[in-house]
Amino acid sequence: EAQVTQNPRYLITVTGKKLTVTCSQNMNHEYMSWYRQDPGLGLRQIYYSMNVEVTDKGDVPEGYKVSRKEKRNFPLILESPSPNQTSLYFCASSARTMNTEAFFGQGTRLTVV
Amino acid sequence: KNEVEQSPQNLTAQEGEFITINCSYSVGISALHWLQQHPGGGIVSLFMLSSGKKKHGRLIATINIQEKHSSLHITASHPRDSAVYICAVSVFGASGSRLTFGEGTQLTVNP
Numbered sequence: 001e002a003q004v005t006q007n008p009r010y011l012i013t014v015t016g017k018k019l020t021v022t023c024s025q026n027m028n029h030e031y032m033s034w035y036r037q038d039p040g041l042g043l044r045q046i047y048y049s050m051n052v053e054v055t056d057k058g059d060v061p062e063g064y065k066v067s068r069k070e071k072r073n074f075p076l077i078l079e080s081p082s083p084n085q086t087s088l089y090f091c092a093s094s095a096r097t098m099n100t101e102a103f104f105g106q107g108t109r110l111t112v113v
Numbered sequence: 114k115n116e117v118e119q120s121p122q123n124l125t126a127q128e129g130e131f132i133t134i135n136c137s138y139s140v141g142i143s144a145l146h147w148l149q150q151h152p153g154g155g156i157v158s159l160f161m162l163s164s165g166k167k168k169h170g171r172l173i174a175t176i177n178i179q180e181k182h183s184s185l186h187i188t189a190s191h192p193r194d195s196a197v198y199i200c201a202v203s204v205f206g207a208s209g210s211r212l213t214f215g216e217g218t219q220l221t222v223n224p
Contacts, residue, residue, distance in 0.1 A: 048210070099210070
């Protein structure tokens with residue numbers, strides 16, 4: 001089954017404690033991206049990757065890091081989480097750029113206290 | 114002003130009604146996506162289109178590139194259609210491709 005898998009689904013952490021949210025896709029997609037969703041602000045792009053070892057900033061990259069060492073994985077790293085990073089996060093992939101159908105993960109609800 | 118504007122923000126309908134959700138955008142795009150988000154949060158892609166019209170079951174999506182406008186129609190609406198519907202545009206620039214989203218339309222269909 002074609003899918004994008006995020007882990008964990010729910011996470012509560014404390015300010016400053018490094019964390020990683022994993023994202024994996026099984027469709028051999030070139031394009032992967034991360035988004036956060038906040039009430040009143042909608043979905044906003046954090047980072048995206050056009051292919052292995054190619055990443056770029058989206059609209060709200062501050063406080064986040066990503067890596068794309070393998071085609072299937074695109075982890076989101078919060079080196080020093082802060083309460084303003086409390087949000088619902090989504091990973092997505094598509095075959096090439098976002099001019100093809102997008103597949104989304106189930107979301108990760110992160111709370112930073 | 115947001116690059117992507119959706120209307121209405123909230124919509125309540127009776128089962129069986131014909132529903133239209135509108136999306137206007139102000140930038141040049143390479144594609145437009147309609148997404149559905151159910152309570153519980155998961156997001157599903159309904160349509161990706163760059164011109165014309167697409168139909169899948171009771172859902173129809175249209176786009177007018179010249180007017181920078183798209184519509185999502187639901188025929189014979191059903192309570193299971195209750196969800197948030199999100200319009201997103203794909204903008205392709207020098208540094209790659211990014212998605213910009215509307216704020217979503219909360220649809221409630223009552224039996």
